[in-house]
């Protein structure tokens with residue numbers, strides 16, 4: 001008679017009527033349990049076993065589309081099988097023993113059967129449940145987890161408004177065939193000044209005062225040095241934009257910050273003229289601020305461009321009528337631009353007799369302030385979530 005058959009019969013039917021044979025019977029059950037546990041451990045406890053869904057004979061583990069959840073065919077780990085076989089509520093061996101041996105046991109045997117049964121049950125819980133937990137990668141737990149505790153909430157961050165605008169500007173130029181180039185924020189004096197036609201004695205250096213890491217190294221004051229690096233790296237023709245952080249000795253106020261962002265643009269090719277610069281910036285302004293805006297250029301000075309200009313856009317908020325956004329002028333200044341100085345091309349290893357180019361530099365923080373009507377540049381760098389959460 002198999003063990004499964006034995007647990008389906010009463011002690012009476014099995015002819016067990018004294019303490020010694022009860023003991024022997026339980027020992028047999030216990031031995032069998034440990035044996036099965038042992039072979040489970042030897043198998044590594046990790047080999048899944050195909051358990052066909054008897055209610056759906058057509059199901060097969062190899063049929064595409066069958067999933068191992070509740071749709072019929074399932075894979076079970078041996079630990080699960082062991083648990084179900086021994087501790088299963090309905091037809092587990094321990095439930096059968098309780099049902100057929102303990103409950104109907106004659107009075108004089110009941111305490112003995114009860115004690116033996118309890119010992120077996122405790123051992124099974126430790127051995128099988130403990131073992132199953134280890135096999136499935138969890139430590140056996142002594143206290144039940146409190147499932148009513150709230151879970152961990154990890155708040156999602158958002159993209160910083162300045163980065164959002166930077167990406168928007170990048171996208172417009174990527175669409176025009178430009179590529180994105182970056183450079184170091186700790187830059188050599190040569191790239192930041194000399195190569196851009198700002199020699200040591202030039203007064204323009206005063207406007208670009210910054211932290212000197214040593215006599216030859218500065219925190220870059222603009223993104224223009226990326227122009228030089230790109231020219232050296234790729235030569236001509238060249239179409240790049242260079243976004244990034246810049247540093248200047250500025251006292252922080254609502255429109256100044258010692259650290260700020262710029263986007264540099266540079267196009268070098270044969271036959272590039274000021275008309276290309278105007279056309280490109282006009283296209284860009286319309287994409288960014290809306291199709292109705294107009295652009296205006298007026299002369300300016302930068303050592304690295306000749307001629308140089310400032311570009312302004314008609315106010316997108318009042319259509320040039322004058323309002324708070326444009327400070328009643330009808331126009332919003334966007335940044336500097338010009339035709340790349342022949343000396344700068346030469347420093348970059350590009351022949352100015354063959355190639356010409358234009359460049360511009362825009363303040364990304366300023367663009368963001370205009371776009372979102374933000375009155376104070378400091379808000380960008382204070383890390384206040386109440387502000388940042390709004391984007």
Ligand code: DAH
Nearest residue numbers: 222305336337338359360361
């Ligand atoms: N580098 C200039 C600045 O920081 C901005 C600028 C003006 C860049 C004209 C350019 C340019 O490339 O052509 O003020």
